[in-house]
Amino acid sequence: MTDSLFLTEDSHDKKQFEDCILRTMEYILNSVQDENAYTGPAPDKLSKIIGSHKILPEEGLGFEPMMQNVKKAILPNFLRTSSTKYMAHLHSPALKETIASELIIASFNQSMDSWDQSPVATATEVAVVKELDSLYGYSTDSEHPADGCFTSGGSQSNLTAILLARDWFCKTKFNYDVKKFGLPPEYRKFRLYTSEISHFSMEKSCHLLGLGYESVVKVPVDKNQRMDVEALKSLVARDIQNGNIPFCIVATIGTTDFGSIDNVEELRKVAESCGAWLHADAAYGSALILCNKYKSRIGNLSLCDSITVDFHKMFLLPISCSAVLVKDGRNFEPLELHADYLNREEDEEDGYTNLVGKSIQTTRRFDALKVWMAFQCRGKNGFENIIAHCIENASYVYEKLVEKKDFVPAIKPELSSVVFRVVKYDDENKNDELNKKIRRALLLTKGTVIGQTVYNNRVHLKFTLLNPRVMHESLDSLLQTIEDLAH
Numbered sequence: 083m084t085d086s087l088f089l090t091e092d093s094h095d096k097k098q099f100e101d102c103i104l105r106t107m108e109y110i111l112n113s114v115q116d117e118n119a120y121t122g123p124a125p126d127k128l129s130k131i132i133g134s135h136k137i138l139p140e141e142g143l144g145f146e147p148m149m150q151n152v153k154k155a156i157l158p159n160f161l162r163t164s165s166t167k168y169m170a171h172l173h174s175p176a177l178k179e180t181i182a183s184e185l186i187i188a189s190f191n192q193s194m195d196s197w198d199q200s201p202v203a204t205a206t207e208v209a210v211v212k213e214l215d216s217l218y219g220y221s222t223d224s225e226h227p228a229d230g231c232f233t234s235g236g237s238q239s240n241l242t243a244i245l246l247a248r249d250w251f252c253k254t255k256f257n258y259d260v261k262k263f264g265l266p267p268e269y270r271k272f273r274l275y276t277s278e279i280s281h282f283s284m285e286k287s288c289h290l291l292g293l294g295y296e297s298v299v300k301v302p303v304d305k306n307q308r309m310d311v312e313a314l315k316s317l318v319a320r321d322i323q324n325g326n327i328p329f330c331i332v333a334t335i336g337t338t339d340f341g342s343i344d345n346v347e348e349l350r351k352v353a354e355s356c357g358a359w360l361h362a363d364a365a366y367g368s369a370l371i372l373c374n375k376y377k378s379r380i381g382n383l384s385l386c387d388s389i390t391v392d393f394h395k396m397f398l399l400p401i402s403c404s405a406v407l408v409k410d411g412r413n414f415e416p417l418e419l420h421a422d423y424l425n426r427e428e429d430e431e432d433g434y435t436n437l438v439g440k441s442i443q444t445t446r447r448f449d450a451l452k453v454w455m456a457f458q459c460r461g462k463n464g465f466e467n468i469i470a471h472c473i474e475n476a477s478y479v480y481e482k483l484v485e486k487k488d489f490v491p492a493i494k495p496e497l498s499s500v501v502f503r504v505v506k507y508d509d510e511n512k513n514d515e516l517n518k519k520i521r522r523a524l525l526l527t528k529g530t531v532i533g534q535t536v537y538n539n540r541v542h543l544k545f546t547l548l549n550p551r552v553m554h555e556s557l558d559s560l561l562q563t564i565e566d567l568a569h
């Protein structure tokens with residue numbers, strides 16, 4: 083039997099496609115045998131295992147022998163994000179219906195840059211973006227409706243938003259076209275304000291956009307790890323006095339470590355007062371929009387000029403899946419550029435939408451399908467239950483930590499992360515070492531992966547609770563294990 087290459091209408095090709103998928107499914111199912119998050123070896127041994135396989139042999143091995151290698155080297159050593167013992171990062175398990183989405187996405191391999199590469203995918207992304215815009219309170223039927231675009235993740239959504247903010251600012255304040263002329267002469271004075279614990283994609287974006295790290299003003303946080311609005315006002319006033327130019331304020335709606343939420347209502351007032359763009363980095367907290375019980379915690383995001391929404395965090399969709407939403411869709415203009423081979427203006431005039439004009443990517447995945455499928459499959463109620471459960475798990479852990487003698491929680495959680503420190507010694511340096519040791523021991527001997535970060539200059543541990551399968555009993559038992567390791 084000849085080895086087919088693709089799925090086609092031919093019955094032989096269909097059979098081989100089916101065998102390939104079913105066989106892969108069998109290998110995947112067999113590899114998941116226990117509840118541990120990680121059972122693979124330490125880094126040096128893992129590299130040796132992978133190094134023992136020749137990646138590009140002269141003659142191909144064929145599907146089955148190649149899969150035997152996957153079975154031996156790769157599958158047993160995966161980190162299992164769906165394990166209840168995995169709570170290290172904003173890195174979620176993937177809802178099962180969205181694995182089906184991934185299969186569909188890969189099988190048909192659409193590219194979102196032009197309509198003729200993705201007819202139904204383009205229509206679907208446009209519809210999903212419209213739904214998201216109205217979900218977050220943006221207008222979709224006004225004279226200048228909101229718009230949005232899927233991206234590879236929160237970092238790219240933030241980069242896109244800051245690029246649009248910079249170019250909007252230069253156009254409206256200086257009547258200057260960055261797309262045409264590059265950065266304006268005043269660019270060294272441009273300032274972006276964000277909390278001192280915001281995501282590092284702020285600095286990365288400003289570097290990539292030619293503004294440099296110096297343009298990022300890190301605003302102190304209050305005791306709840308939210309941006310201190312009075313400090314922001316003083317920094318803006320100081321900068322204006324010194325001749326600097328505030329162009330953007332970024333509210334973090336769910337900080338990476340603490341899940342703390344900046345106050346967009348207050349930040350809007352500051353943005354108005356200095357004429358800056360207000361962006362919400364809601365990579366983490368955006369999911370609360372589907373949870374009536376807790377959604378007031380994220381504030382009114384429609385006050386922001388743009389919003390980063392990450393589906394591969396609290397929405398539990400597979401990587402990659404994110405969107406940047408923009409309140410006035412005209413502000414995507416800086417990303418519009420026409421190429422004769424791809425996105426002809428004459429086609430667009432006739433209604434053929436080419437989404438490349440809103441993206442910093444050209445070839446782009448049909449990630450919107452995952453949102454379309456998961457939203458329909460679970461509905462608002464399904465997501466409400468998942469999100470509320472994770473938030474309540476964090477509150478539960480916090481209450482337990484407050485009761486325990488050797489545990490000190492950092493702050494009361496607003497989302498689903500809890501940061502805390504085990505304190506056994508009078509010497510804080512020894513406590514730092516103890517906390518590090520506990521995390522390593524959980525990873526290497528208990529199949530459990532938790533997070534580690536720094537708060538008030540001290541090593542802390544972190545539970546990032548994104549898995550709705552985690553119950554109070556397993557949290558109790560994990561806290562007990564940590565207590566045992568500390569003694």
Ligand SMILES: Cc1ncc(COP(=O)(O)O)c(C=O)c1O
Pocket residue numbers: 172234235236237238240280281283334336337338363365366392404
């Ligand atoms: C608040 C926040 N913004 C942005 C990002 C970056 O998202 P991504 O990893 O999808 O690029 C993260 C990642 O954890 C984050 O926590």
